[in-house]
Amino acid sequence: MKKIEAIIKPFKLDDVKEALNEIGIQGMTISEVKGYGRQKGHKEIYRGAEYVVDFIPKIKIEVIVESDWAERVVAKIQESANTGKLGDGKIFVFPIEEVIRVRTGERGKEAI
DSSP: OEEEEEEEOGGGHHHHHHHHHHTTOOOOEEEEEEEOSTTOOEEEEETTEEEEEOSEEEEEEEEEEOGGGHHHHHHHHHHHHOOSSTTOEEEEEEEOOOOBOTTTOOBGGGGO
């Protein structure tokens, strides 16, 4: 099994969610996060004063899939989150040792 974490622009969440639903991904966890990469934040003006926003709002999507689904999921996220501009985000893939459904005790792919 694999855990796929994607950090994307907030306005792309619906596009990514729809793309993953199209290929049969039924569950995901979404978090509102803040951070920066190469873009190093940006400047904004509020009531005439300029200030630097160091951390940019992003969305983190977490999905657990069977290993043979990982490339398909990564491709869909990359395709649907891409704007072609700086700050589109990152996708991370981690191995998952075990998944256990709390309610039933099911393990492995049945628990996903």
